[in-house]
Amino acid sequence: xxxxxxxKNKKQTASETKILTANYAAxxxxxxxGVQVISAYPITPQTPVVEKLMEFVHDGSIKVEFVTVESEHxxxxxxxxxxxxxxxxxxASCANGLALMHEQLHWxxxxxxxxxxxxxxxxxxxxxxxxxxxxxxxxxxxTGWIQLYCRNSQEVMDSIIQAYRIAEDVMVPVMVCYDGxxxxxxxxxVEVPDxxxxxxxxxxxVPHTILDPADPxxxxxxxxxxxxxxxxxxxxxxxxxxxxxxxxxxxRTPESVEKAGREFGxxxxxxxxxxxxxxxxxxxxxxxxxxxxxxxxxxxxxxLRDEGKKIGIIHVRLYRPFPAEIIAGAVAETGCRGxxxxxxxxxxxxxxxxxxxxxxxxxxxxxxxxxxxYIAGLGGRDVKSAELYDALSRSYEYCSKPEGSRxxxxxxxxxxx
Amino acid sequence: xxxxxxxxxxxxxxxxxxxxxxTGDWRVQxxxxxxxxCTPAKSGIPSCFRCWTFCPDAVxxxxxxxxxxxxxxxxxxxxSEVCPTGAIxxxxxxx
Numbered sequence: 001x002x003x004x005x006x007x008k009n010k011k012q013t014a015s016e017t018k019i020l021t022a023n024y025a026a027x028x029x030x031x032x033x034g035v036q037v038i039s040a041y042p043i044t045p046q047t048p049v050v051e052k053l054m055e056f057v058h059d060g061s062i063k064v065e066f067v068t069v070e071s072e073h074x075x076x077x078x079x080x081x082x083x084x085x086x087x088x089x090x091x092a093s094c095a096n097g098l099a100l101m102h103e104q105l106h107w108x109x110x111x112x113x114x115x116x117x118x119x120x121x122x123x124x125x126x127x128x129x130x131x132x133x134x135x136x137x138x139x140x141x142x143t144g145w146i147q148l149y150c151r152n153s154q155e156v157m158d159s160i161i162q163a164y165r166i167a168e169d170v171m172v173p174v175m176v177c178y179d180g181x182x183x184x185x186x187x188x189x190v191e192v193p194d195x196x197x198x199x200x201x202x203x204x205x206v207p208h209t210i211l212d213p214a215d216p217x218x219x220x221x222x223x224x225x226x227x228x229x230x231x232x233x234x235x236x237x238x239x240x241x242x243x244x245x246x247x248x249x250x251x252r253t254p255e256s257v258e259k260a261g262r263e264f265g266x267x268x269x270x271x272x273x274x275x276x277x278x279x280x281x282x283x284x285x286x287x288x289x290x291x292x293x294x295x296x297x298x299x300x301x302x303x304l305r306d307e308g309k310k311i312g313i314i315h316v317r318l319y320r321p322f323p324a325e326i327i328a329g330a331v332a333e334t335g336c337r338g339x340x341x342x343x344x345x346x347x348x349x350x351x352x353x354x355x356x357x358x359x360x361x362x363x364x365x366x367x368x369x370x371x372x373x374y375i376a377g378l379g380g381r382d383v384k385s386a387e388l389y390d391a392l393s394r395s396y397e398y399c400s401k402p403e404g405s406r407x408x409x410x411x412x413x414x415x416x417x
Numbered sequence: 418x419x420x421x422x423x424x425x426x427x428x429x430x431x432x433x434x435x436x437x438x439x440t441g442d443w444r445v446q447x448x449x450x451x452x453x454x455c456t457p458a459k460s461g462i463p464s465c466f467r468c469w470t471f472c473p474d475a476v477x478x479x480x481x482x483x484x485x486x487x488x489x490x491x492x493x494x495x496x497s498e499v500c501p502t503g504a505i506x507x508x509x510x511x512x
Contacts, residue, residue: 110427111427112426112427171426208426208427209425209427209429215431216431216432217429217430217431217432218429218430218431218432219427219428219429220427220428220429221428221429221430222438223428224438227419227420228438230423230430230431231430231431231432231433232431234423234424235420235423236420236423236425236428236430237420237423237425237428238420239428241419241420241421242426242427242428245426249426
């Protein structure tokens, strides 16, 4: 074998490192996953995902049916139809485009279709704002989709690959969320896995209901409250039972996510789980966050640790289904006195959505710590390391206050009102 | 005795009459034909059939005279509205 052939073969079979934005990492991942149908409508900051995939279609490096449509509602509808007839599908959207999909997001989950969608998180209008926060995907948390949050381009690449494995295991669609611009447009080194290895990691998609002209089916007919006999005289689920099955599938999803992450680690050397921890040992205060904030805060935590303040970070990778027992256990294991939840979303009229979910989990599992809600970075408001340092310092002071006086009003970080 | 073993994780059905159940029980009124003035019934010639044309549930037959399948008629009353001779009256289920 000549050296040229050897190097050519090596290129074909080994992983390679590329400098990619998270958007391009998403597109490269789609190329590796044997996706058969793509439908997406461009929206800033997701547009480069669509452009890159179009490029792949044009240069022949990906063999897919790319269906161009006039709206996000149609994009997800194409994906639902294609997934229902047995194709592996992909779409991407964010902000108002994702909001326009809302009705069909329920259809996708209710139809138990393993669709994967990339979401470079962006603020939802009004007023118009194209910059980053996570209000768009948080607003879709109750549609029955799985939500994974990423901290960098590598995690986006790897999570999209894992998302197909998870989705097709539990038959529930997955959103892979990453912060717009902060990640979507920031170049960083990404190891692109060996295509053959990805192929072995992802078995072919087998739909739960085979649609065949020789065996015609009406899918999603009107299904009222009670179970009823179908045309074959079999007692079938009512709406209530079908929705219970979706809930069951979501409740066993953490196990599937862990398994997919472990297996991925075995094959590619990067293991994934439900949560990521940073300097949590013996922490008195734990910052809990999702997405890029959790990696940005590492500097602030390092500085605070240098000053002897025992603070760590828990990154919530899997937000829906909410891994209540796992996260309550992780907080308890640190032995901390409190958590500071810093997030780029708010459930208007209450507090950060992650904070509420976390407090419910802590209460349920008897973990008696304080929880402070910080709202940060809405509409792209910069979140500087110094601001995270200050916020965590403020919450840290509550660790030494007597129990019963550790409550703190929610804070909008760096709001200049 | 639950539905867990029905073999589906979503709602689906084979094509069949009434695959969504007997929708006739949604009804509060049903159409009653007066064949003395219904055009095809009166003339004995296949004609008019506006009730058959407009029925959204396809439960009216294109026959002389037209008939209604009350197992699936939801009682919407469109047939009564479109009948040019006023031969169809909506009658309360209580009667």
